[in-house]
Amino acid sequence: MLSSDTLGPTITFGEILVEIMATTPGHGFGQALDLRGPFASGAPAIFISQCARLGGQAGIVACVGDDDFGRLNTDRLRADGADVSAVSIHPTLPTGTAFVRYRPDKGRDFVFNIAHSAAGQIAMTDAARALVARAGHLHVMGSAFAIPHLWALLQEAIPVVKARGGSLSLDPNLRKELMTPDTAARLAQVVAQADLLLPSGSELQLAAGLPEASEAEAVAALLAVVPEIVLKRGDQGATLFTADTRIDQPAFAVTEVDPTGAGDCFGAAYLTARRLGLANPLQLAAAAGARNVTCLGPMEGAGTLADLTRFIAEKDPT
Amino acid sequence: MLSSDTLGPTITFGEILVEIMATTPGHGFGQALDLRGPFASGAPAIFISQCARLGGQAGIVACVGDDDFGRLNTDRLRADGADVSAVSIHPTLPTGTAFVRYRPDKGRDFVFNIAHSAAGQIAMTDAARALVARAGHLHVMGSAFAIPHLWALLQEAIPVVKARGGSLSLDPNLRKELMTPDTAARLAQVVAQADLLLPSGSELQLAAGLPEASEAEAVAALLAVVPEIVLKRGDQGATLFTADTRIDQPAFAVTEVDPTGAGDCFGAAYLTARRLGLANPLQLAAAAGARNVTCLGPMEGAGTLADLTRFIAEKDPT
Numbered sequence: 036m037l038s039s040d041t042l043g044p045t046i047t048f049g050e051i052l053v054e055i056m057a058t059t060p061g062h063g064f065g066q067a068l069d070l071r072g073p074f075a076s077g078a079p080a081i082f083i084s085q086c087a088r089l090g091g092q093a094g095i096v097a098c099v100g101d102d103d104f105g106r107l108n109t110d111r112l113r114a115d116g117a118d119v120s121a122v123s124i125h126p127t128l129p130t131g132t133a134f135v136r137y138r139p140d141k142g143r144d145f146v147f148n149i150a151h152s153a154a155g156q157i158a159m160t161d162a163a164r165a166l167v168a169r170a171g172h173l174h175v176m177g178s179a180f181a182i183p184h185l186w187a188l189l190q191e192a193i194p195v196v197k198a199r200g201g202s203l204s205l206d207p208n209l210r211k212e213l214m215t216p217d218t219a220a221r222l223a224q225v226v227a228q229a230d231l232l233l234p235s236g237s238e239l240q241l242a243a244g245l246p247e248a249s250e251a252e253a254v255a256a257l258l259a260v261v262p263e264i265v266l267k268r269g270d271q272g273a274t275l276f277t278a279d280t281r282i283d284q285p286a287f288a289v290t291e292v293d294p295t296g297a298g299d300c301f302g303a304a305y306l307t308a309r310r311l312g313l314a315n316p317l318q319l320a321a322a323a324g325a326r327n328v329t330c331l332g333p334m335e336g337a338g339t340l341a342d343l344t345r346f347i348a349e350k351d352p353t
Numbered sequence: 354m355l356s357s358d359t360l361g362p363t364i365t366f367g368e369i370l371v372e373i374m375a376t377t378p379g380h381g382f383g384q385a386l387d388l389r390g391p392f393a394s395g396a397p398a399i400f401i402s403q404c405a406r407l408g409g410q411a412g413i414v415a416c417v418g419d420d421d422f423g424r425l426n427t428d429r430l431r432a433d434g435a436d437v438s439a440v441s442i443h444p445t446l447p448t449g450t451a452f453v454r455y456r457p458d459k460g461r462d463f464v465f466n467i468a469h470s471a472a473g474q475i476a477m478t479d480a481a482r483a484l485v486a487r488a489g490h491l492h493v494m495g496s497a498f499a500i501p502h503l504w505a506l507l508q509e510a511i512p513v514v515k516a517r518g519g520s521l522s523l524d525p526n527l528r529k530e531l532m533t534p535d536t537a538a539r540l541a542q543v544v545a546q547a548d549l550l551l552p553s554g555s556e557l558q559l560a561a562g563l564p565e566a567s568e569a570e571a572v573a574a575l576l577a578v579v580p581e582i583v584l585k586r587g588d589q590g591a592t593l594f595t596a597d598t599r600i601d602q603p604a605f606a607v608t609e610v611d612p613t614g615a616g617d618c619f620g621a622a623y624l625t626a627r628r629l630g631l632a633n634p635l636q637l638a639a640a641a642g643a644r645n646v647t648c649l650g651p652m653e654g655a656g657t658l659a660d661l662t663r664f665i666a667e668k669d670p671t
Contacts, residue, residue: 072385127469
């Protein structure tokens with residue numbers, strides 16, 4: 036069962052980056068292009084930004100460089116109201132970067148510097164331990180299962196948060212290519228302890244450990260373990276599954292400017308609405324995801340409760 | 354004495370980067386900006402590009418990542434006619450990056466990833482040894498004196514090139530903050546063996562080991578050791594000093610778009626013109642520097658002999 040916001044902040048572990056975007060679609064970065072950036076980014080950071088903007092307590096364990104790109108991110112999260120006390124500043128490594136260019140087919144080309152940037156040095160510092168000790172909820176990104184030192188941090192943090200009555204959510208955003216016996220075992224271990232699952236598309240089957248199963252079969256298998264599942268279907272909406280309910284939420288129709296971060300905003304808004312006891316968490320989540328794709332930049336469209344309420348009223352009053 | 358181009362290529366060791374430029378002046382990278390890039394960059398790479406475009410044999414010992422930014426650079430240098438056989442490709446580290454923004458006062462703000470990028474992994478590979486073994490000239494960037502592993506490579510390469518009759522040039526581009534007893538000793542050691550010195554402004558005094566000396570005093574001291582000195586004065590032109598000549602070269606008047614790389618193009622054109630036996634090396638060098646500042650991107654304005662001849666004819670036929 037999800038803990039109330041009053042127990043303590045929603046926290047997560049993971050990469051903080053800047054994103055630099057090509058302003059024209061095409062393939063890769065083989066010649067000089069018009070770019071726009073740096074934008075605050077990193078899936079865990081987007082998640083925490085949206086939690087905080089919606090009014091939830093939120094914090095992140097991360098590492099940035101001692102440079103403008105790191106400061107841009109911490110300034111942003113601090114302004115959102117997030118707790119950045121556990122964001123350490125590496126003295127020599129640069130803040131992580133991701134150059135992104137949309138391909139004409141809507142796929143994306145990247146040039147990353149993450150593993151060998153400050154983002155690769157996330158550690159259980161004293162400040163991180165202190166944040167974990169007061170956390171009310173831990174949100175796990177599945178991508179962490181493929182990064183041994185991140186997995187070690189989660190193994191330390193999960194029991195601490197659970198022991199004080201905190202809850203656990205999982206976004207199983209693990210690419211199939213990263214599924215090894217190790218990552219599958221880690222995934223299963225976190226699924227077994229999760230209070231909320233936030234898969235996108237076929238991550239549902241991945242989380243169930245049933246890659247060939249139908250949606251209904253995977254949901255049934257997971258509901259035997261996890262009390263609450265929200266399946267994100269992108270522009271096809273989302274569905275909440277619990278033991279005794281199914282709620283389908285249509286997507287808001289928007290003009291897509293930049294889809295990056297939509298899933299993270301969706302998940303963060305759903306979780307935060309549930310922890311704060313707000314009305315209609317699923318609709319709020321759909322609004323958060325949709326609003327974010329209307330803005331250039333991975334978390335530029337993350338809205339406050341007032342923003343999302345206005346967005347819902349304008350878009351579709353039903 | 355400078356060796357002829359027929360002895361073998363001009364080579365150098367150092368960083369290959371991409372540069373990403375803010376298109377508006379201001380301070381730092383604290384928010385999203387319009388940017389242009391990636392541009393092929395790195396002072397040693399600019400130098401080698403200009404050597405090759407002018408028709409000289411040229412090669413570089415460097416290291417890039419296995420990414421679009423590395424390929425952009427090696428494709429560019431290969432297209433220029435440079436030897437990239439000693440550019441190794443690091444399997445995991447990214448290609449170095451430099452974000453640059455001009456300040457309103459003409460200073461520059463940077464966010465670098467060099468030391469911890471592939472550029473920090475330059476090594477004496479078999480391919481590098483083979484390039485050194487056939488080199489006719491070695492150009493040393495003084496910035497290498499502050500980087501222990503680069504200095505070790507130069508210590509190996511200098512005697513090899515010298516032993517086969519090759520020559521040595523030095524651009525003592527060492528910032529004062531990097532002047533330690535170690536770097537000063539390395540600088541003095543290379544000055545003592547140099548056939549050509551290419552200082553900018555007060556680097557002349559630095560190279561002479563006489564920080565308080567006048568220009569004339571520093572030149573006199575250096576000419577006791579180095580047969581040929583070209584002092585680069587930016588938009589004030591340049592002066593060639595030898596034991597029995599002084600030639601002053603005025604600068605070409607141009608509209609400055611991007612000053613980065615001008616000094617490297619100047620030095621490369623001078624050296625290459627001398628090694629190829631072209632007429633009026635100093636004028637060609639001034640044209641190469643001036644032409645490069647008219648183009649956005651650190652080496653986008655590096656010209657061929659035809660480009661520079663046309664540039665000279667158009668700008669100032671005197």
